[in-house]
Amino acid sequence: MVDVLGHLGMALLWLAPVWYFVDHRRTAALVVGGGFWFGMLPDVDLLLSNWFAGIHHHGVLHTVLAATAFAVVLGPLVGLVFRRIGERTDATWFSARARERPTVIGAITVFVTGVAHVFADMLSAPDVSTRIEPLWPVVKGPVVMMDLLWYQSWWATWGLFVLGVTVNAAAWYLTDGPEASAAAGTAAE
Template sequence: MVDIIGHVGMGLLWLTVAGWLAYEDEAALGFVALGAPFSLLPDIDLWLSKAFAGIKHHGVVHTVLFVSVAAIAIGAVLGKWVVPWLRSRYLPANAIGNDYLYAIGAVWVGGVAHVFADMLSAPDIADSIEPLWPLYRQSFGIDVFYYNDPVVNWGLFLGGLAFTAILWWQADTDDTAATA
């Protein structure tokens, strides 16, 4: 598991790649902005464990199954109210297609990025995770870096910001060149 800032950075990296593969310009940036907060979604178990006995960190909410179910539920709400608001103010007409799929995709990519980041560092001070539960009940832990490593955490965050900014700048440059 990486620190909060590292999870947001990993989310930015994954969302930027997915956003720019699926959408263009403002729609891709909107995808990144919509999904970035959900790169912290699996850590909801830290809050739930305080209210409910038996919930452990890196348990069922650190799975692709949980992220998928949560993305559908949260994406339905975002697709109903938030995405239409974004579309009416910031996104070009017909830039995203289905509002619900746009929102579900953003939440899902952010959440799965979190699970992947935890796979890279989980075994050091926390339980390893079983991301493919219930289909595959083996834990995955690559243990590439230490949880509290500020270089890794801030590197992921600043790298995610830089990557998003570079693609945004490139898209803006392409738009400027196309209109000239």
């Protein structure tokens, strides 16, 4: 598995499409900047394993099912926090369209980052760690054995993080967003 920065970088990579699907650049920045932290959520099993005997690292919390449960439980709260931040800071940080469905945006954000974490672990965990069973309970056992990265690889960890930041920075500059397009259309008239 990659280290913390690698998981955050993978979450940034998986959140990068938000720049093209959200109607407002600042809303996308809020979702990416506030959401990528949830890329570490499946590793809560490290803490819970100290209290509960049946929980172990790379177990049930490293599945698509757990990512879905996190999205259903935490996603609406995350979306409401995003909307509240947008309201308190400046109305332009959370677009009017996003304010209509903040719980959906939050749920998608938590789900995508949770699955990104599981995928990052699938790239490196099989060599010395517990194998990941991402589709449990539907499919028992590992789905695909990738083992592409060395366990706790420095270059992979930093590479994923730098790549995630770079892709999102490029998306920030390359997407004008509909608000810029609308302003350009109004100026042309």
